[in-house]
Amino acid sequence: MGIHEDVKDYYGRRVQKTEDLVLNMCVTPAQPLPKYIRDVLNVVHEEVSSKYYGCGLVIPECLENCWILDLGSGSGRDCYMLSKLVGEQGHVTGIDMTQEQIQVAQKFIEYHTQLFGFSKPNVEFLQGYIEKLSDAGLKDNSFDIIISNCVINLSPDKKAVLKEAYRVLKDGGEMYFSDVYADCILPEAIRTHKVLWGECLGGALWWKDLFRIAEEVGFSAPRLATAKRIPVTNAELKKVVGDFQFVSATYRLFKIPASCPKDKCCVTYNGSIRGFKEKLKFDVNYTFNEGEAVTVDGEMAAILQGSRFARAFSIKPAGKVAPCSGEDPSTKSKVKADETYRGALGLCPH
Known part of the structure; x- marks a missing residue:
């Protein structure tokens, strides 16, 4: 709970806009965006976009009519963009533990419903912990896709996050997410540094541990979509980080149905x-x-x-x-x- 409270304080009170971040860990673009996605992002309300802190944009393909869950949805930028792409028959749920972020997101539900020409909202925002999705009322086998944008590294229990994600995904569902990873297991001096944790470095998982955890939970082997090195530019924090290196990477995990044969x-x-x-x-x-x-x-x-x-x-x-x-x-x-x-x-x- 100490880590949770530190993160909520960091993103709820200390960081008020993107420019307040000390480092550039969570604003690293993953890959060029198609025009139809850029067009939707450009019309998301300015207040929502100004409080966006993700590392890249996580948008898998083939979204029409899908039910999507965004882990650590923050101010709701990605959720609103996805709500347009899934259409009125689809649905997007955002969950975040930070009350201030949820309040910003919820404030613009009706605005975007009217903007996209929908007869009723197809997006909702819940306050809760990504390690305990059941506490927020999210049921088994509920979603086609789960996305997460530079958030899982902020969790003190990565395995719990992936277990809950696996539970709420439908058979054949996908977890498509960007996060920050380290080149090895990080020492305690980095893992307990409040600013480094808030800036997505202290909690970065060794990328090989992701493969181990995914297998233990039941997911398919992680499939790497993109990877880009993110240097530490702040002189004071660089002294703490030393020679450890970090990458912003996008992986995709699938909940493969047991009935599907694994033949070439x-x-x-x-x-x-x-x-x-x-x-x-x-x-x-x-x-x-x-x-x-x-x-x-x-x-x-x-x-x-x-x-x-x-x-x-x-x-x-x-x-x-x-x-x-x-x-x-x-x-x-x-x-x-x-x-x-x-x-x-x-x-x-x-």
Whole structure:
């Protein structure tokens, strides 16, 4: 509870706008945004956007009619943007433990409902802890997608967060999130530093621990989408951090249905996902071009078959079709993800 109270104080009272942050950890862009997303962001109310502290923007593909949960929704910027993208038949729930942030978000529900031309709100904001979603009334198997933007590192119990996320996701659901990671396990001097914790460094998880926790909870292996090194520029804090290095990375985790076989398959993308007509970059290992047959490993095949992406792909057993084009990256996927991450840190590839 001490960490929770420190974080609430930091983001509820000390930090009033983005410029109040000491470092730039939580404003690092993850990747270029499509125009249709930029257009929505540009109309989100100014007060909501001015209190945005996330590291990049976490927007997975294929959102129409989805039910989405935003862990650590803050002032609600991402929730309002997503509420437009999911449409009136979709729904977005934001949860945050900081009362001041929730008050800002709730103040503009009707404003954005009218702005987007909806007959009723499709977004709600709850005050609560991301480690205890049941206390906020969130039920099992309720959401298609969970997003989180530079928040899980602020939690003192990362495993509890992922366990709760797994519980409330539907079978085939996805957790798509950006966060700050360290190049190794951090010492106590960094982990107990209040400013470093509030600035998303003190609580940064060693990235290899993410893989361990995800497996223990039941998720598929984390799939790295983007990674970018974020240097510590403040001289005083740099003395505390020393040679430890940090990355802003986006991962995607899936709750694969038990009924989905994990057999190598040949898949063909049909180009039906909005904003990704010609090409869908799924992660650092797989990029799907419209109409091109690609061999995928068993876990990726299960993800595509068991998730909302199934309607965007033709999926056939690899042994029952002509050889697919391109090299099968299944044996190299973990190596490539590791090299991408280490490359962001400026480390050698091995």
